[in-house]
Amino acid sequence: MNAQMKIFFDALSDGVAIVNKEGIVQYVNEPGNTVFAAKSGAPFPDPRIVKGVRDLAAGFGKAPLSVPLPTQLGSPAGCIAKLMPLPIADQYAIVTHIQTEKQFYEMTLKNFYEFIRIDLAKPIHQFSQQLDFFSEENSSSEMQGLVENGKAISERLQRIEMLAELFGTSPLVDQERLLFETMITNALNAENKQLESRGLEVYLDGLDAELPPVYGSSIWLTRALRELINNAARHALAKSRLEIVLRCTGTHVILSLRNHGQFASKALLQKKLFVPFNQVEEYVRDKKASGSKPGSTPVKGPGLGLPICQQILHLHGGRMTVVEGEGDDIIEFNLELATGAPVNDTQVLDAQQAQRYAHDMVALMQRMQSARAAQAASKKE
Amino acid sequence: MKTKRILIVEDQADIRKLIRMTLDFGDYELHEADNGDSGYNLALTVAPHIILLDVMMPGSMDGLQVCEKLKKNPDYLHTKIIMLTARGQQSDIDTGLKVGANSYMIKPFSPLELMDTIDRYFAEIEASGVLA
Numbered sequence: 001m002n003a004q005m006k007i008f009f010d011a012l013s014d015g016v017a018i019v020n021k022e023g024i025v026q027y028v029n030e031p032g033n034t035v036f037a038a039k040s041g042a043p044f045p046d047p048r049i050v051k052g053v054r055d056l057a058a059g060f061g062k063a064p065l066s067v068p069l070p071t072q073l074g075s076p077a078g079c080i081a082k083l084m085p086l087p088i089a090d091q092y093a094i095v096t097h098i099q100t101e102k103q104f105y106e107m108t109l110k111n112f113y114e115f116i117r118i119d120l121a122k123p124i125h126q127f128s129q130q131l132d133f134f135s136e137e138n139s140s141s142e143m144q145g146l147v148e149n150g151k152a153i154s155e156r157l158q159r160i161e162m163l164a165e166l167f168g169t170s171p172l173v174d175q176e177r178l179l180f181e182t183m184i185t186n187a188l189n190a191e192n193k194q195l196e197s198r199g200l201e202v203y204l205d206g207l208d209a210e211l212p213p214v215y216g217s218s219i220w221l222t223r224a225l226r227e228l229i230n231n232a233a234r235h236a237l238a239k240s241r242l243e244i245v246l247r248c249t250g251t252h253v254i255l256s257l258r259n260h261g262q263f264a265s266k267a268l269l270q271k272k273l274f275v276p277f278n279q280v281e282e283y284v285r286d287k288k289a290s291g292s293k294p295g296s297t298p299v300k301g302p303g304l305g306l307p308i309c310q311q312i313l314h315l316h317g318g319r320m321t322v323v324e325g326e327g328d329d330i331i332e333f334n335l336e337l338a339t340g341a342p343v344n345d346t347q348v349l350d351a352q353q354a355q356r357y358a359h360d361m362v363a364l365m366q367r368m369q370s371a372r373a374a375q376a377a378s379k380k381e
Numbered sequence: 382m383k384t385k386r387i388l389i390v391e392d393q394a395d396i397r398k399l400i401r402m403t404l405d406f407g408d409y410e411l412h413e414a415d416n417g418d419s420g421y422n423l424a425l426t427v428a429p430h431i432i433l434l435d436v437m438m439p440g441s442m443d444g445l446q447v448c449e450k451l452k453k454n455p456d457y458l459h460t461k462i463i464m465l466t467a468r469g470q471q472s473d474i475d476t477g478l479k480v481g482a483n484s485y486m487i488k489p490f491s492p493l494e495l496m497d498t499i500d501r502y503f504a505e506i507e508a509s510g511v512l513a
Contacts, residue, residue: 034487175437177445177473212441250441340417341392341437353489357399360493367496368406 015096018086021057023050026091036069036096044094052083053092069096116164120157128154173315174217175341180246180253181207183218187225194230199239206246211253212339216316221337224309225255228320228333231306232259248339255335256323317342384410385503385512388429390420390447391465392438396488400433403492407499417442424451429460430506431499434482436466436473445476452481459511461502465490 006029009016015032019025028038036045044050048067055061064084081096127150135147184207188195195202214221232242236259243258310320318337387409391397397413404411412427414420417438424432424447432451436444444464451457464477464485474485484498506512 177437177443177476212446213443215437248441338439339441340439340443342439353396353399356489357403357492360491363493364403364406364496371406 015094017044017094017096019044019049019053019092019094021053021090021092023053032096046081049081049083049094052081053094056083056085056092057090113164116161121161124154124157124161172217172220172312174220175215176218177213177215178218178221179213180211180255181209183222183225184244184246184255186222187229190222190226191229191233194233195242198233198236200233200236201239201241203241203243205244211246211248214253214316214337214339215341216337217312220312221316224312224320225335227305227309228257228335232257232333235259250339252318252336252338255337256332257335258332313337386410386412386427386429386431387499388412388414388420388424388427388432390414390417390423390432390438390444391435392416393435396435396465399492400495403495404499406496409499416440417444417447421447421450424457424460428456430511431461431463431502433463433465433495436464436477445473445480448477448482449480459506459509461506463495463498463502 006027009027009029010031012029012031015029015034015036017025017028017032017036017038023044025038025040025042025044027040028036032038038044044053046067046069049069052061052065052067056063056065064082067081067083069081081094084093084095085091086093131147131150131154134143184204188202229242229244236242240260243256245256245258247254247256306320313320313335316337318335320336321334323332323334385408387404389397389400389404389411391400391413392415394415397415401411401413412423412429414423417440420432420434420438421442434444434448438444442450448462448464451460451462461483462481464473464482465488466473466477466485467488477485483502486495486498503512
């Protein structure tokens, strides 16, 4: 194979091996080396692949032929190999696509979301409209009761649809290496419109290169941060200051977000703020109605936002709290995340690593024996 | 000839043990740390020629930060750092190389390949006269 073709194949993320009609490996690219221990000149290590190639060469089966490869013991990765003839005579390509656990869950989530969105949401909306029609047509108490119950069910199902839409993108937990600098910059950029519309000044402190990384889902932790900033911006007094301060305790990074905002009892906020589907608005309204100081900005309840943020943080070993501030018009949220990677407390050697060690053991022993023999020979001399 | 010193920084005890078993085939002075902070401090104390450094570790410093801090120190500019990564993600590899790592190995790594890499690095170190 010429050098340019080799560069091309090595640049692919999928594993590629080229074999002859007998299944003897002619070439394997770099990603392929990590998937299957194929060696040039030797038969492809999986007998089903060899059989598949021989079948294709003999005219049996239709290319591309899919062959699922077994997963390693304890490995979350799955692998599909596709076999197809090449334009070069008697040569066949084996292309592997690695399906990781993450991809599996992404696909599952997508399927679930599509089920809710297409199969469930449409009939719910139709049902809701029909209920409205029947309630106008029939005023009997039985029908009204039925309509009320139906509407309650429809409303709850719509919440499931909203949840599916929220979570139908990617797994909640991941192990990406995340820098606060990147996350905060991304979150602030995404919320820039909201911040500008309220004329808020953002004060940022403690964001330096020494801050340790955290490990988690980039998408979801940034989303949690966005929700927090968005919430603070919505509740802040117009043209006031939003303060974001970061500090590291050694084991955790704590992000404090303070806004000078509308009055709401902190005790009330603390109690209800993190309850899913709870609307803080009504509590604020109640408070106003009872004669407390009214705010200058209309408040929309965070609804799904903050409760879900808290769950996301919990799943990443972190937490979100409301801190008692200096005065009633200052609200401070703390977002806390553990530094470094999650603790790996497994006491059992990873099965793949053990297999790898066992595979190399003979060669290592031989190497040691040769070294000893050489040492003994040099002593004799 | 000076002793060949290797520091293993890895939070998983079983992987540390496996690396030690592998390196026992050679004549090295081995040091171990189970997190980034103690690994960094041990590196400053024992001045290893080669460091095997896990990327993902709990605590206030992960492998990439340890590597970055050491490589900023002129005394450790020539220390060979081999990053061990569990995921083989290109971003990890790119970041590792950017902060000064000499090479990386993807877990499950081959002990044979590890030995070969270490032998190669010590040959380079010897050639540069550091061990003489």
